[in-house]
Amino acid sequence: MRIFHTNDIHSEYENMERLSTFLKRSKTEHDLYLDSGDVGDLKSLTVIGSKGEVSATLMNYLHVDAMTVGNNESELGQEWVELMASKMPLLSCNLKNLAGEDLIGLKSSVILTKNKIRFLIVGTSPFYGADLKEGVYNFFLELDGLKTLEPIQQIQQEIDKYKGQYDICILVSHSGIETDEYLAKSIDTIDIIIGGHSHTQLNEPLMVDNTIIVQAKSYAEYIGCLEFEYVENKITDLSYQLISLEGEEKDKAFKEQVELCNEEAIKQLNxxxxxxxxxxxxxxxxxxxxxxxxxxxxxxxxxxxxxxxxxxxxxxxxxxxxxxxxxxxxxxxxxxxxxxxxxxxxxxxxxxxxxxxxxxxxxxxxxxxxxxxxxxxxxxxxxxxxxxxxxxxxxxxxxxxxxxxxxxxxxxxxxxxxxxxxxxxxxxxxxxxxxxxxxxxxxxxxxxxxxxxxxx
CATH class of the missing domain: 3.90.780.10 (5'-Nucleotidase, C-terminal domain)
Incomplete structure (x- = not known):
């Protein structure tokens, strides 16, 4: 079983062209590709002009299986997050509106089956800051009609809700490496954390108790590949590669998608x-x-x-x-x-x-x-x-x-x-x-x- 993962791409479209080439060659229908958020960035005119819709278009082109909502996805506000959630498999169990209600179309988790293995994939958005200070992102999220809740209870609810219906639990987390370690220590039923937000380059998995934590730096410079066997309800024969995309050719078809999105965005901005x-x-x-x-x-x-x-x-x-x-x-x-x-x-x-x-x-x-x-x-x-x-x-x-x-x-x-x-x-x-x-x-x-x- 192979799980490919990226995080914190931040609208680096040229690097995404290389990522597209890699995924077209390497990913099969039996593999998972997950992203831990911050695909778009408001430094990009294409993101601003399309109100973020370009991120959904491009991640769908890459056939992402699930992606969590990062702080950059949240910055455009509730309406856009709901729009993006209607167009792609977007997850977050702890991102809510100001009334604490679920956003339309945004799922807390999803169950996907690959190689006869049932994966419960839960998404979580940033809540803790440095030194696990609580609620620091809500100062600005609330301006856009959003807030994040403390994630431990929200994650545990998803795990309890689907108990007996999955084999492996994956947390796709835009929380940062410090928080991911804390979550792993706090919830012993998370098998794998696909991390993001802190732009951490983990050349090999970090093991916290029985939880595997990985993160692939940022800007689509790398893609992580976690490979393992699942035998008798256990992950075995674990191997990991953090793969540089520097030498990959750029996917011309992907570039054309970017150019189409950019053309329409610039038209609106002008x-x-x-x-x-x-x-x-x-x-x-x-x-x-x-x-x-x-x-x-x-x-x-x-x-x-x-x-x-x-x-x-x-x-x-x-x-x-x-x-x-x-x-x-x-x-x-x-x-x-x-x-x-x-x-x-x-x-x-x-x-x-x-x-x-x-x-x-x-x-x-x-x-x-x-x-x-x-x-x-x-x-x-x-x-x-x-x-x-x-x-x-x-x-x-x-x-x-x-x-x-x-x-x-x-x-x-x-x-x-x-x-x-x-x-x-x-x-x-x-x-x-x-x-x-x-x-x-x-x-x-x-x-x-x-x-x-x-x-x-």
Whole structure:
């Protein structure tokens, strides 16, 4: 019996072309091919433009037998997960809507028979973070109408439900190697865990008690192959290969599938959403585009002030604007975020933003997909006079607490560390900063506010 497996492909389509060649040559009707999630990635225009449907199309082309829902699959929200589940064998026993109800079409598990062996295959999505911290993914999943439940009880329910109806239990897990080891120790009836999420390269299986754990790194650079005999209700003669796909030829037919999906996605993204007057851009100096973002944030979400770093965007916007224009201008996956901070924290960040060399450094950090960091911009109720901050006409008070709209890059303390705020003390909102721009392109008030100078 052979089980092929991949995980965390993240829209690396060229590598998938090699994966397709390998599977066409190697996989037979007697084998299983399982994937542990994060096939798609919002870095891909094809994923964004197709609302993720490309992942289902391509995995069906590869004849995947079952796949679990990763955090990247979840990021497009409940509607898309349900759409994908209607088109392919998608599993998760612990991903639910906000009411704790099952998603339409999403199965917790499936029983498949290969070589007269009955496999119970259970899927699970991420719940634990580092050091097994509970529920860390729900801060953002809940913005999209989803949440994950603690997986142990959910997995055990599937095992109990189908007791006597299967021979081997496989958990297809997008949880990370640390959590997989914990699950193996907690549930002694899981025979095999096909892992993902932590991008771990396991050159040989990890044995935890009687559970076999495998994971195949990421990006379709490798495919794992677990081979064994099943004799007298036991897995025997176990062997494993982590196979590099580097030398495989690219499947031209698979590439054609990608190109068809991409063509339609780009067509959708290029449709105009608004026609606007010029919103100019500068990385270091005050500019209309960053002012616009700050004013839009303050208009949408009540707060004392809003601020954002100029590197969240890369160039001006003018004329007919499409979703593609907005993605190219602001590619980062960063959410509008509400925090509270003392005036001293704001002042420290502002003073850092006055250092041109500091602002010209790379903005690399969680969720950031731009280039340079840039200085800080502020909402129109903030005035900067001789490098002193005034909010609604009053000088910034170091000891006063202010409510602020930023993004989760700043909330995490990236590059402007004084603004770092614990997730439990922040509030996150649906969509990315580019969605804030799009939503306000027809808001004349934001265009008027953005032309009010902040610095004198």
């Amino acid at each position: 449709l105009p959403v608004a026609h606007i007057e010029c919103l100019d851009f500068d990385l270091i100096h005050e500019c209309h585009l960053v002012n616009f973002i700050c004013d839009a944030l303050k208009e949408m979400y009540p707060c004392d002030l809003s601020l954002i770093y100029h590197g969240i965007v890369s160039h001006q916007l003018v004329g007919d604007i499409s979703k593609m224009d907005l993605i190219e201008c602001s590619p980062s996956k960063l959410n509008p975020t509400f925090i509270k901070a003392k005036g001293k924290q704001i002042r420290d960040a502002f003073e850092l933003s006055l250092d041109v060399d500091y602002c010209m450094q790379s903005g690399r950090g969680p969720g950031f997909r731009g280039d340079k960091l840039g200085t800080l911009g502020f909402s129109s109720n903030v005035k900067i006079i001789n490098n002193q901050l005034f909010i609604d006409g009053k000088e910034l008070d170091d000891n006063q607490e202010y409510s602020i709209m930023i993004d989760d890059y700043l909330q995490r303390g990236a590059r402007y560390p004084s603004l770092k705020t614990q997730e439990k003390d922040a509030k996150f909102f649906k969509g990315f900063i580019r969605d804030v721009i799009e939503e306000n392109l027809r808001n004349q008030r934001c265009f008027e506010l953005c032309r009010i100078k902040r610095r004198t």
